[in-house]
Amino acid sequence: MTNETLSQYANLGVYSAMAVLTIAMIAFAIDLAGTAPKVSSARPRKAAGVAMMLTRLGGLLLVAAAAMRGLSVHRPPLGNMFEFALVGCMFVIVVFVAISLRRDIRWLGLFVIGPVLLTLGLAITVFYTDASELLPSLKSVWLVIHVTVATFSVALFTIAFSVTILHLVQTWLESQDRQDSVGMSRLRTTVNTALPPARSLDRTAYGIHVVAFPLWTFTLIAGAIWAEQAWGHYWNWDPKEVWTFVIWVVYAAYLHARATTGWTPRAANYLALAGYGCILVNYMVVNVFFVGQHSYSGM
Amino acid sequence: MDTRPDESDVTQPTLGPVGMMRWAWRQLTSMRTALFLLLLLAIGAVPGSIWPQRNIDAGRVADYLASHRSTGPWLDRLGFFDVYSSSWFAAIYLLLFVSLVGCVVPRSKIHWRAMRAQPPRAPRRLERLPEHGEIEVDGAPEDVLRVALGVLRAKRVLGRHSGPRRWRIRSTDQPEPDGDSDGRSSDGPWLSAECGYLRETGNLVFHAALIVVIVAVAVGHLFGWRGDRILVTGKSFSNTISAYDTFDPGPWVDTEGLSPFTVAVDKLDVTFEEQAGGAQRGAPRDFTAYTRTQTSPKAPQVNQILKVNGPLKFGGASVFLLGNGYAPVITVRDAKGQVLLREATPFLPQDANYKSVGAVKVSAASPKQLGFFGFFLPSEYLDKDAGPSSFFPDLKNPALALGVYEGELYPQGRPQSVYTLSTEKMTQLKNAKGEPLRLLLKPSQTAQLPDGRGSITFDSVQRWAGLSIRYDPGKVLALGGAVAALLGLIASLMIRRRRLFVRVRPVGRRTVVSIGGLAKGEDPGLGATIEDLLSAIAERTGTKV
Numbered sequence: 001m002t003n004e005t006l007s008q009y010a011n012l013g014v015y016s017a018m019a020v021l022t023i024a025m026i027a028f029a030i031d032l033a034g035t036a037p038k039v040s041s042a043r044p045r046k047a048a049g050v051a052m053m054l055t056r057l058g059g060l061l062l063v064a065a066a067a068m069r070g071l072s073v074h075r076p077p078l079g080n081m082f083e084f085a086l087v088g089c090m091f092v093i094v095v096f097v098a099i100s101l102r103r104d105i106r107w108l109g110l111f112v113i114g115p116v117l118l119t120l121g122l123a124i125t126v127f128y129t130d131a132s133e134l135l136p137s138l139k140s141v142w143l144v145i146h147v148t149v150a151t152f153s154v155a156l157f158t159i160a161f162s163v164t165i166l167h168l169v170q171t172w173l174e175s176q177d178r179q180d181s182v183g184m185s186r187l188r189t190t191v192n193t194a195l196p197p198a199r200s201l202d203r204t205a206y207g208i209h210v211v212a213f214p215l216w217t218f219t220l221i222a223g224a225i226w227a228e229q230a231w232g233h234y235w236n237w238d239p240k241e242v243w244t245f246v247i248w249v250v251y252a253a254y255l256h257a258r259a260t261t262g263w264t265p266r267a268a269n270y271l272a273l274a275g276y277g278c279i280l281v282n283y284m285v286v287n288v289f290f291v292g293q294h295s296y297s298g299m
Numbered sequence: 300m301d302t303r304p305d306e307s308d309v310t311q312p313t314l315g316p317v318g319m320m321r322w323a324w325r326q327l328t329s330m331r332t333a334l335f336l337l338l339l340l341a342i343g344a345v346p347g348s349i350w351p352q353r354n355i356d357a358g359r360v361a362d363y364l365a366s367h368r369s370t371g372p373w374l375d376r377l378g379f380f381d382v383y384s385s386s387w388f389a390a391i392y393l394l395l396f397v398s399l400v401g402c403v404v405p406r407s408k409i410h411w412r413a414m415r416a417q418p419p420r421a422p423r424r425l426e427r428l429p430e431h432g433e434i435e436v437d438g439a440p441e442d443v444l445r446v447a448l449g450v451l452r453a454k455r456v457l458g459r460h461s462g463p464r465r466w467r468i469r470s471t472d473q474p475e476p477d478g479d480s481d482g483r484s485s486d487g488p489w490l491s492a493e494c495g496y497l498r499e500t501g502n503l504v505f506h507a508a509l510i511v512v513i514v515a516v517a518v519g520h521l522f523g524w525r526g527d528r529i530l531v532t533g534k535s536f537s538n539t540i541s542a543y544d545t546f547d548p549g550p551w552v553d554t555e556g557l558s559p560f561t562v563a564v565d566k567l568d569v570t571f572e573e574q575a576g577g578a579q580r581g582a583p584r585d586f587t588a589y590t591r592t593q594t595s596p597k598a599p600q601v602n603q604i605l606k607v608n609g610p611l612k613f614g615g616a617s618v619f620l621l622g623n624g625y626a627p628v629i630t631v632r633d634a635k636g637q638v639l640l641r642e643a644t645p646f647l648p649q650d651a652n653y654k655s656v657g658a659v660k661v662s663a664a665s666p667k668q669l670g671f672f673g674f675f676l677p678s679e680y681l682d683k684d685a686g687p688s689s690f691f692p693d694l695k696n697p698a699l700a701l702g703v704y705e706g707e708l709y710p711q712g713r714p715q716s717v718y719t720l721s722t723e724k725m726t727q728l729k730n731a732k733g734e735p736l737r738l739l740l741k742p743s744q745t746a747q748l749p750d751g752r753g754s755i756t757f758d759s760v761q762r763w764a765g766l767s768i769r770y771d772p773g774k775v776l777a778l779g780g781a782v783a784a785l786l787g788l789i790a791s792l793m794i795r796r797r798r799l800f801v802r803v804r805p806v807g808r809r810t811v812v813s814i815g816g817l818a819k820g821e822d823p824g825l826g827a828t829i830e831d832l833l834s835a836i837a838e839r840t841g842t843k844v
Contacts, residue, residue: 002574132575136586136607203823210792217788221781230608232525232619232769234777235516236355237383239348249341253334255792259820260330278341290348291359 501790622765
């Protein structure tokens with residue numbers, strides 16, 4: 001039995017979250033644009049304050065939307081691509097808000113809400129699936145354990161991806177800075193001063209990856225345990241398993257590259273970007289186009 | 300421009316065969332090679348998700364080969380349809396395995412020694428270390444060093460940035476175990492402390508556990524087996540090779556010694572989505588098989604429920620419910636009304652609406668043997684292009700659509716699939732107009748075959764359960780290895796290996812404390828830990844900062 005009204009409210013929640021987050025994103029952009037050339041610490045950052053408030057509200061709306069979606073079908077909202085996207089976005093915003101309570105990461109807001117809005121937009125239009133019951137093979141406690149952790153670690157990888165991109169941009173700007181500081185355009189100066197120094201960005205990205213990687217390892221193990229229960233074998237080289245493994249190996253290579261002399265952090269960061277590329281393939285290509293036992297896109 | 304020095308007149312030392320082996324071993328076990336192999340493993344795994352694989356769906360491989368006549372055979376030769384058992388994929392992971400062993404063994408030795416060794420002596424110039432802090436406090440140098448020692452021994456003081464941890468301490472204040480005390484006289488009192496040995500332990504556990512996982516996979520491959528059986532409701536089967544439709548044992552399996560359990564399926568409940576529209580309509584919702592089982596022929600019968608996520612267990616072997624379908628009960632009679640065959644015949648589903656194919660082979664018919672081949676449709680409708688089709692997976696309008704053949708069913712006694720007819724020695728029956736004869740039967744309908752060949756009756760429909768029975772003695776070991784790897788990984792990523800060095804020197808009647816810090820890998824909290832230590836020393840010596 002599915003409750004249609006409740007799932008309509010869930011969609012309404014997604015739309016309102018998108019509206020609120022759009023305004024938050026604009027406010028974050030205004031804040032960043034106003035950073036340079038003034039000294040940033042002295043300036044009261046009104047726009048950023050508004051943006052943070054709205055982000056929290058958007059996060060609450062997403063939590064509500066996910067909860068209503070789950071209640072409408074009497075199960076965790078983790079059964080198809082629309083629901084993965086919704087819960088994933090919710091985790092990204094919740095993690096961002098949680099970190100912001102301890103550290104000043106207002107510079108990151110724009111680059112976290114951007115991808116979230118893009119994903120939500122895709123989710124509600126392209127990936128949208130009517131609220132319905134699950135396939136028999138999905139009815140298991142491992143759905144909650146395996147998919148929740150998978151979605152959560154993808155959320156962390158997403159934030160880490162944004163920070164890594166910013167690190168590459170900032171590294172490039174800093175090298176420009178050293179070459180000719182006069183020739184730097186206003187935009188470059190703005191970005192350069194708005195973001196933390198490259199070294200600190202790199203450290204942040206590494207720190208998030210270090211948390212996300214064991215979670216992904218757990219996802220892989222939990223998935224294998226579930227596969228053993230549902231399909232009879234813990235590892236069968238199903239396309240989804242292959243890509244989960246590929247992602248794991250690429251991020252493992254990233255961590256090794258960080259510890260290998262002769263690999264600069266920048267070169268290692270390219271591996272992290274490749275890893276995120278694999279996550280996107282795993283979510284958008286494997287679910288929809290590859291034939292396998294994980295064909296749960298609901299499309 | 301090439302700025303490298305001219306190497307032509309440099310005499311290189313020659314490597315003998317042993318030297319060459321050593322060189323190759325070093326290359327293979329280097330981090331650089333391991334990294335390269337890791338990336339190669341990732342790339343090598345991808346083709347298996349793009350092209351169909353024989354171990355998963357041999358039928359799709361055959362389809363692919365049939366529709367790609369030029370590229371298909373080449374891909375096949377290169378192993379693209381058996382990626383995970385191909386020689387090149389094996390080469391990558393075996394090299395990685397060797398590289399892993401070659402990395403873990405020497406590092407374990409080094410770590411074993413490091414765990415039992417004293418921290419190194421404090422360097423003279425602490426300000427050259429990556430992190431460094433200095434403060435002037437009241438008190439004599441020896442007393443201040445003792446205070447620093449006390450702070451490091453009290454776990455809680457440095458809690459905020461380093462977590463409660465135990466430091467291994469070596470100091471000029473304590474007698475050296477080996478009697479080495481020259482440090483005191485030459486460059487003043489010092490102290491060195493080290494913590495986070497578990498980081499390297501975790502790292503080694505992680506890598507060693509991966510080796511365990513690989514071994515467990517190999518054990519499962521060698522000693523494990525898998526059998527599949529389609530079981531019509533009301534029937535039972537016992538765990539012997541002959542009872543299986545397909546049986547796939549590992550090379551070292553004792554096929555005579557399988558545990559003698561039996562499983563009977565009394566009833567199979569199947570539910571499909573009727574409410575939601577779109578692609579969700581007709582999606583499976585619940586499969587439940589009601590079974591009676593015995594662990595051996597003499598053991599008591601037990602009623603057990605078998606579900607998709609709830610296998611039956613018999614010792615090490617597990618019975619999984621992986622598929623289901625329909626088995627129409629068909630009766631074939633000869634012209635006199637004598638029953639030649641009465642059987643529930645399983646048909647195999649071809650699409651999401653369970654349009655199923657199957658064959659009925661009547662070898663008792665005479666003078667020529669009869670064969671029926673066609674579709675079972677749980678919810679029959681006539682599609683303009685595809686012919687008889689099904690619009691829903693459940694039984695809303697069951698029908699059989701069959702063609703009839705006569706001739707020789709088993710030419711030369713070759714083995715063949717029970718779901719298809721081999722028609723090379725058979726001819727299709729025609730109707731009065733000379734078109735191929737097509738029968739469309741609803742339950743309890745009977746059709747007469749032309750020219751006194753008898754009749755066929757579609758009595759009723761039963762369901763069948765697709766059972767897969769697996770035995771994998773390596774799986775517990777694999778799980779143990781995987782969990783150990785995860786714990787080791789967490790330890791190696793979260794624990795910080797740090798060294799702190801403290802030196803004190805007198806300045807008038809006060810003392811300058813200088814602290815240097817060194818960490819393995821990224822450690823943003825190291826500077827803050829030094830700050831904490833300095834302020835704790837200041838506080839305990841009663842210095843106002």
